[in-house]
Amino acid sequence: xxxxxxxxxxxxxxxxxxxxxxxxxGPSSVLALDGISFDVKPNEFCVIVGPSGxxxxxxxxxxxxxxxxxxxTITVNGKPVSDPGPERGMVFQxxxxxxWLTVAKNVEYGPKRKGYPAAERKDIxxxxxxxxxxxxxxxxxxxxxxxxxxxxxAIARALANDPMVLLMDExxxxxxxxxxxxxxxxxxxxxxxxxxxxxxxxHDIEEAILLADRVLVMSGRPGQIKKEITINFxxxxxxxxxxxxxxxxxxxxxxxxxxxxxxxEH
Amino acid sequence: MKSxxxxxxxxxTPFEQIPKWMIVFLGVAIWVVVIxxxxxxTYSGMITETFLPTPDMVVSRTxxxxxxxxxxxxxxxxxxxxxxxxxxxxxxxxxxxxxxGTYRIVQAFLDPLVNFMRYLPxxxxxxxxxxxxxxxxxxxxxxxxxxxxxxxxxxxxDTARSVPRDLxxxxxxxxxxxxxxxxxxxxxxxxxxxxxxxxxxxxxxWTYLVVAELVAARSGLGYISLKAMRGFQVDVIFMAIAxxxxxxxxxxxxxxxxxxYAAPWAL
Ligand SMILES: Nc1ncnc2c1ncn2[C@@H]1O[C@H](COP(=O)(O)OP(=O)(O)O)[C@@H](O)[C@H]1O
Ligand SMILES: [Mg+2]
Numbered sequence: 001x002x003x004x005x006x007x008x009x010x011x012x013x014x015x016x017x018x019x020x021x022x023x024x025x026g027p028s029s030v031l032a033l034d035g036i037s038f039d040v041k042p043n044e045f046c047v048i049v050g051p052s053g054x055x056x057x058x059x060x061x062x063x064x065x066x067x068x069x070x071x072x073t074i075t076v077n078g079k080p081v082s083d084p085g086p087e088r089g090m091v092f093q094x095x096x097x098x099x100w101l102t103v104a105k106n107v108e109y110g111p112k113r114k115g116y117p118a119a120e121r122k123d124i125x126x127x128x129x130x131x132x133x134x135x136x137x138x139x140x141x142x143x144x145x146x147x148x149x150x151x152x153x154a155i156a157r158a159l160a161n162d163p164m165v166l167l168m169d170e171x172x173x174x175x176x177x178x179x180x181x182x183x184x185x186x187x188x189x190x191x192x193x194x195x196x197x198x199x200x201x202x203h204d205i206e207e208a209i210l211l212a213d214r215v216l217v218m219s220g221r222p223g224q225i226k227k228e229i230t231i232n233f234x235x236x237x238x239x240x241x242x243x244x245x246x247x248x249x250x251x252x253x254x255x256x257x258x259x260x261x262x263x264x265e266h
Numbered sequence: 267m268k269s270x271x272x273x274x275x276x277x278x279t280p281f282e283q284i285p286k287w288m289i290v291f292l293g294v295a296i297w298v299v300v301i302x303x304x305x306x307x308t309y310s311g312m313i314t315e316t317f318l319p320t321p322d323m324v325v326s327r328t329x330x331x332x333x334x335x336x337x338x339x340x341x342x343x344x345x346x347x348x349x350x351x352x353x354x355x356x357x358x359x360x361x362x363x364x365x366x367g368t369y370r371i372v373q374a375f376l377d378p379l380v381n382f383m384r385y386l387p388x389x390x391x392x393x394x395x396x397x398x399x400x401x402x403x404x405x406x407x408x409x410x411x412x413x414x415x416x417x418x419x420x421x422x423x424d425t426a427r428s429v430p431r432d433l434x435x436x437x438x439x440x441x442x443x444x445x446x447x448x449x450x451x452x453x454x455x456x457x458x459x460x461x462x463x464x465x466x467x468x469x470x471x472w473t474y475l476v477v478a479e480l481v482a483a484r485s486g487l488g489y490i491s492l493k494a495m496r497g498f499q500v501d502v503i504f505m506a507i508a509x510x511x512x513x514x515x516x517x518x519x520x521x522x523x524x525x526x527y528a529a530p531w532a533l
Binding site: 065090099110 | 436437441
């Protein structure tokens with residue numbers, strides 16, 4: 001794709017310092033996150049892996065401002081996070097397209113909230129629908145799309161808002177493995193164009209290594225960062241990487257880490 | 267989607283679709299069965315005409331009432347009351363119900379009253395309404411409002427509450443303010459259900475209308491039924507019942523069409 005004025009717009013760093021999150025109070029309360037600290041650099045693709053229930057979603061919801069932390073600080077672009085805002089885009093595991101809006105109107109939603117003029121909104125929508133290969137489906141309703149297509153629109157919708165960081169909570173978790181691989185390739189390509197700061201959550205180790213500049217491995221509940229692994233494969237990457245010896249040894253390393261404290265997994 | 271096939275196996279398979287022509291055929295067939303049975307027991311003299319009129323008695327009575335304008339007069343009186351009562355109730359219940367389902371503070375305030383009111387049979391209020399407002403149209407409108415308002419409120423609040431939380435979260439991350447959530451997200455997300463709730467409660471409005479007209483009224487389909495009972499004109503009662511059924515059918519279809527038009531995305 002030709003370099004567009006919507007490519008490589010802005011991205012920011014995320015600083016997470018000694019964050020704790022407790023759900024509820026008293027004896028039935030749940031300590032979901034126990035002293036999480038890490039930074040994500042601008043333009044970095046950072047992936048968090050961990051067993052189910054270790055607090056991955058909770059962490060993303062905190063950065064998005066959709067959940068309130070119990071202690072610690074989170075800053076994005078130097079500003080402490082308190083509320084949700086359009087500078088932190090998010091793609092959810094559940095399908096969250098607005099069913100009453102067409103694909104194009106879904107993508108247009110953020111720019112419209114910002115009060116952009118119609119002509120510019122149209123440019124933005126055209127650009128990002130082309131990015132995710134769904135220009136032909138602009139006038140479809142979400143109910144007419146497959147799961148993979150819905151998530152592609154969700155990615156386009158988040159990027160159309162030109163967020164400084166993109167938060168992704170197991171966005172491909174509900175897809176079959178074939179579609180999931182296609183989506184990973186697509187996300188890599190889109191990210192090469194936009195170079196947003198990405199914080200991506202998954203419990204799929206291959207997905208993590210394939211996408212990431214850096215993988216953070218979390219322990220079971222209460223969630224802590226157990227290890228940080230830098231991934232150095234050249235970009236642009238493709239699926240063939242999965243068969244490389246280095247890839248497999250990294251995968252084994254993460255598997256071992258997860259096995260140790262994995263008693264929480266259902 | 268494969269088009270439905272017509273075979274013994276297909277039509278006896280649970281939840282399987284059947285061909286369109288068969289739906290139409292069966293829809294007509296049920297009425298043929300009803301009218302044939304009705305004809306059989308009346309024309310054979312099994313039941314005397316005083317209690318159960320023959321189909322042609324009802325038809326000729328209806329034609330006569332159409333000609334002299336009586337049917338139109340009372341039908342429009344009934345429609346007017348239902349319409350006013352239904353609109354007044356819905357205009358308040360839709361926004362209030364959505365707020366109730368969205369904001370816990372509104373729910374906590376209204377729930378005790380709403381849950382008390384909605385279990386009271388409206389009929390028990392009728393003597394009170396007659397004392398307070400007389401037997402004019404206002405009384406019938408009030409009965410309808412009391413009959414459906416609290417039910418609408420509960421169902422609307424439920425539907426607003428069931429809007430997926432992550433849909434609202436997604437809207438927040440796209441720049442929707444909390445103050446806009448009800449009208450930008452909860453309302454459109456609930457729209458198909460809102461039309462279904464209105465359609466169902468419209469049916470109840472007809473029921474309460476007839477109750478009100480039977481008790482105290484000078485016009486309406488319920489009123490002419492009551493008058494006909496006193497004169498043993500069973501065919502008039504049949505005509506009125508058929509008319510209410512037809513009006514119900516029309517409003518029901520109207521709401522289905524409206525839903526299709528206003529919420530084309532909903533399957
Ligand atoms: N709203 C909530 N109230 C109470 N407990 C919660 C809530 N959300 C999540 N939890 C608990 O916090 C822990 C972490 O949840 P979550 O962040 O969803 O984990 P993950 O995304 O890694 O599977 C889980 O044990 C979960 O049961
Ligand atoms: Mg999760």
